[in-house]
Amino acid sequence: xxxPGLVLVVLFRYLPLYGITIAFRDFHPMKGIFGSEWVGLKYxxxxxxxxDFLRIIRNTVVLNLLQLIFAFPAPILLAIMINExxxxxxxxxxxxxxYLPHFISWVxxxxxxxxxxxxxxxxxxxxxxxxxxxPIPFLxxxxxxxxxxxVSAIWKEAGYASIVFLASIMSISPELYESAHMDGAGLLxxxxxITLPGIRxxxxxxxxxxxxxxxxxxxxxxxxxxxxxxxxxxxVIATYVYRVGIAGAQFSRVGAVDFFNSFVGLVLVLITNKLxxxxxxxxxx
Amino acid sequence: MKYSKGEKAILALNHVALVLISLVMLYPFVNxxxxxxxxxxxxxxxxxxxxxxxxxxxxxxxxxxxxxFLSGLxxxxxxxxxxxxxxxxxxxxxxxxxxxxxxVGRRILTTLFIAVMIFRGGPIAQYMVFRELNLLxxxxxxxxxxxxxxxxxxxxxxxxxxxxxxxxxAATIDGANDFQQLVLIAVPISIPIIATITLFNAVAHWxxxxxxxxxxxxxxxxxxxxxxxxxxxxxxxxxxxxxxTDVGIETYGRETIIAASVAFAALPIIMVYPFLQRxxxxxxxxxxxxx
Numbered sequence: 183x184x185x186p187g188l189v190l191v192v193l194f195r196y197l198p199l200y201g202i203t204i205a206f207r208d209f210h211p212m213k214g215i216f217g218s219e220w221v222g223l224k225y226x227x228x229x230x231x232x233x234d235f236l237r238i239i240r241n242t243v244v245l246n247l248l249q250l251i252f253a254f255p256a257p258i259l260l261a262i263m264i265n266e267x268x269x270x271x272x273x274x275x276x277x278x279x280x281y282l283p284h285f286i287s288w289v290x291x292x293x294x295x296x297x298x299x300x301x302x303x304x305x306x307x308x309x310x311x312x313x314x315x316x317p318i319p320f321l322x323x324x325x326x327x328x329x330x331x332x333v334s335a336i337w338k339e340a341g342y343a344s345i346v347f348l349a350s351i352m353s354i355s356p357e358l359y360e361s362a363h364m365d366g367a368g369l370l371x372x373x374x375x376i377t378l379p380g381i382r383x384x385x386x387x388x389x390x391x392x393x394x395x396x397x398x399x400x401x402x403x404x405x406x407x408x409x410x411x412x413x414x415x416x417x418v419i420a421t422y423v424y425r426v427g428i429a430g431a432q433f434s435r436v437g438a439v440d441f442f443n444s445f446v447g448l449v450l451v452l453i454t455n456k457l458x459x460x461x462x463x464x465x466x467x
Numbered sequence: 468m469k470y471s472k473g474e475k476a477i478l479a480l481n482h483v484a485l486v487l488i489s490l491v492m493l494y495p496f497v498n499x500x501x502x503x504x505x506x507x508x509x510x511x512x513x514x515x516x517x518x519x520x521x522x523x524x525x526x527x528x529x530x531x532x533x534x535x536f537l538s539g540l541x542x543x544x545x546x547x548x549x550x551x552x553x554x555x556x557x558x559x560x561x562x563x564x565x566x567x568x569x570x571v572g573r574r575i576l577t578t579l580f581i582a583v584m585i586f587r588g589g590p591i592a593q594y595m596v597f598r599e600l601n602l603l604x605x606x607x608x609x610x611x612x613x614x615x616x617x618x619x620x621x622x623x624x625x626x627x628x629x630x631x632x633x634x635x636x637a638a639t640i641d642g643a644n645d646f647q648q649l650v651l652i653a654v655p656i657s658i659p660i661i662a663t664i665t666l667f668n669a670v671a672h673w674x675x676x677x678x679x680x681x682x683x684x685x686x687x688x689x690x691x692x693x694x695x696x697x698x699x700x701x702x703x704x705x706x707x708x709x710x711x712t713d714v715g716i717e718t719y720g721r722e723t724i725i726a727a728s729v730a731f732a733a734l735p736i737i738m739v740y741p742f743l744q745r746x747x748x749x750x751x752x753x754x755x756x757x758x
Contacts, residue, residue, distance in 0.1 A: 263481055264485065267482070275489075276488075276489060279489045279492050280492055282492065282496075282740060285736050286733050286736060289699070290695070290732050292696075293499075293695070293725070294498075311513075337491070368473070369477055424680065428591065428594055433591055436591055441589070443589055
């Protein structure tokens with residue numbers, strides 16, 4: 183009974199691992215993978231000395247850092263805010279509304295962002311024009327592109343991400359709150375000294391998972407908003423691999439980047455898991 | 468719990484903030500719906516915010532008459548249904564043996580499946596493999612590779628494991644074989660989780676974009692999101708972004724048509740959302756309970 187499952191896994195997960203050897207070969211479409219000549223580290227050498235490479239690595243890392251600093255805490259804050267709402271019906275309403283955007287495709291969300299920031303009719307620019315100022319082409323500005331990515335990611339994902347934190351908050355014993363209240367602790371103090379420490383475990387685990395995915399930036403989000411004007415700051419590994427590697431058919435050359443990416447990802451996961459075991463007492467497996 | 472005056476103020480502020488956040492969450496949806504029913508000139512002037520200006524239904528009519536759009540719709544429906552069925556069967560078939568504690572080599576096999584969650588070949592490697600398997604540019608490429616979501620397998624497996632072994636033993640004595648036990652015992656118990664993953668699967672496949680971009684080139688095979696994206700790319704906003712100043716004379720009603728396409732792409736999910744919301748929540752909380 184396991185056979186179908188095994189076949190699928192082997193075919194689609196393990197085989198590609200072999201396909202990765204394309205990075206070590208001079209791929210020629212006529213010859214297929216096996217027929218293509220083995221060239222060893224040629225493309226890797228090429229890759230490391232390419233300015234493109236530095237740019238996409240830099241963008242990927244910076245974007246991830248920004249996400250970590252701003253997009254990671256946002257759901258926690260949201261969860262705390264929603265938790266303090268008294269009436270369960272209202273609470274549920276806020277929850278439902280905030281995690282709706284998660285289920286919408288980035289194609290749709292991207293279109294909304296593009297229109298919202300449109301120089302012709304985006305709300306902000308309409309106001310600017312009414313005040314006599316020049317409209318701002320947000321998505322063309324190198325200095326604004328990254329913040330736009332982070333903010334739109336928060337809009338889309340914060341609600342859904344807050345579910346886990348909410349569940350965690352709700353598992354904190356109410357007695358803790360009661361006794362703190364009786365000891366004279368005010369609302370903010372209760373949040374700081376009970377709620378936050380109470381979800382410390384959840385935060386830690388999710389942080390570990392986040393770190394393990396450090397080199398990954400969502401292809402869809404960046405791709406739908408990217409344009410040549412902002413390649414310098416917005417082109418990440420995923421978009422580069424697609425544009426040059428697949429659409430541009432430079433399989434071997436970009437295959438090296440792909441391989442590098444997967445490899446780094448693997449290393450990261452292993453390291454963060456080790457670290458988690460050291461400091462948190464448990465890892466991902 | 469009694470709150471002091473100051474605390475009540477903070478709580479009130481909290482509500483205000485949450486209301487504002489909710490409005491920010493909802494506004495884009497309302498706006499795009501309004502725009503899909505508005506005259507293009509009004510849109511370009513920036514007049515449309517929450518309700519349609521210059522009400523018109525022509526954009527929706529045009530959208531549904533467009534061949535590419537309709538084929539995208541067809542493709543996505545096929546993909547979604549196909550994926551849900553195929554993946555559902557595959558996940559259940561895989562989770563069942565793994566849930567039996569007396570399976571030979573269980574730990575190794577489970578590790579095998581989990582390991583794939585951790586590292587994976589990148590898109591280029593996948594492209595190569597699909598190429599060899601002649602999957603490129605077919606709808607299958609959007610269904611098969613993602614059919615086995617390890618996360619789903621683990622979820623289903625944990626449900627299966629709640630069935631007491633005696634139940635299976637009794638069934639075997641009564642002459643039931645493996646398949647019958649799966650279908651008649653394990654599955655009915657796990658309906659909630661199967662419903663949940665079916666839902667997640669459906670949403671994910673309806674929203675498919677990345678894999679389609681990578682692996683499909685023929686426009687007739689485009690799923691709906693690719694069609695919508697190509698429409699959006701032709702919008703005047705995007706044209707400005709791509710510094711394509713040849714916008715010149717706009718195709719009549721372009722902005723409204725774009726709004727209608729985008730609104731339509733989001734519609735199915737929005738429509739089922741109120742009814743199926745609790746299943747969505749279940750999915751993620753089940754995952755975290757595992758922690």
